[in-house]
Amino acid sequence: MSLLNPTTESGRTALDRIRDAPERALLAFDFDGTLAPIVPDPRDSRAHPGAVPALSALARRVRAVAVVTGRPAAVAVEYGGLDAVPGITVLGQYGRERWEDGRLTVPDPPPGVSTVREALPGLLKQLGAPDGTWIEDKHHALAVHTRRTADPEAALELLRAPLADLAEQAGLAVEPGRMVIELRPPGVDKGAALTDLVSGTGAEAVLYAGDDLGDLAAYDAVERLREQGVAGVKLCSGSTEVTELARRADLVVAGPSGVVAFLEELVAALGG
Structure with a gap:
């Protein structure tokens, strides 16, 4: 066919x-x-x-x-x-x-990317992000992956709102994906x-x-x-x-x- x-x-x-x-x-x-x-x-x-x-x-x-x-x-x-x-x-x-x-x-990346880069490790620790959660630094954006955690969907749900708040504070946009939440420049x-x-x-x-x-x-x-x-x-x-x-x-x-x-x-x- x-x-x-x-x-x-x-x-x-x-x-x-x-x-x-x-x-x-x-x-x-x-x-x-x-x-x-x-x-x-x-x-x-x-x-x-x-x-x-x-x-x-x-x-x-x-x-x-x-x-x-x-x-x-x-x-x-x-x-x-x-x-x-x-x-x-x-x-x-x-x-x-x-x-x-x-x-x-x-x-050049916008300044909000540096803000998020500095804040993310502490935020994930504060939230109790499960083992296997990791940060991918794309230089112009930061992506938080949960695919390697025991329950990727539950980890995403835990992180979704706090990461959205962080992105808003830094003037960045949130891009959801397959077991990943990315914080990137808007527009x-x-x-x-x-x-x-x-x-x-x-x-x-x-x-x-x-x-x-x-x-x-x-x-x-x-x-x-x-x-x-x-x-x-x-x-x-x-x-x-x-x-x-x-x-x-x-x-x-x-x-x-x-x-x-x-x-x-x-x-x-x-x-x-």
Whole structure:
């Protein structure tokens, strides 16, 4: 059964346009959970073995290929081997950072990040955060992970309100995710990043693939772009941990392996 079969009319229209005129299409992807399997320690994350070959083949046929991730851009490039994909653009920290042609553009982080960096260890100790809770310092943001605790959901619930209060005091935004709460600069999200990519490339069709709550902003952007005449496909890398994206997607596949299978089938459809 073909994976190139969105369940919505808008999705089918957009995918048809991508197949008919790939040189006018932008393909954009989240990293963790979409191109790379979720692992207990994010530092061990690596792209699915088939991701880079498929992206490389598509990059030679479409207008642009991009990754939009909450990770620092350079980390996503390293962990994914994305520098092997011709002409790829990697937007990190939800669009604050840009990696392109080996060049990395990184603005200074806002002062609230330093405030949170200093406060988080003491706050977690005060709250009695369970063993396995750990802080990932992304330079522009701080993420508190609970996946390695005995009860990740209970740990998230314990931390949710206090971390939201800390973020508000520091002038930062809260980004929930799969067993993680991230405190990051406000005013940037994957939707704005995707919209800028479409504008900058002049794409007339866009596909965005994601798996987590942070990708909902990109889904919103796809829907707004449709109203402006840009055909769009919302692809979901499905999981049991996050189901909201699946409800809004035009097409759901089985995790990163399903995303890669979809890309390989698209390569074949484009004559790869």
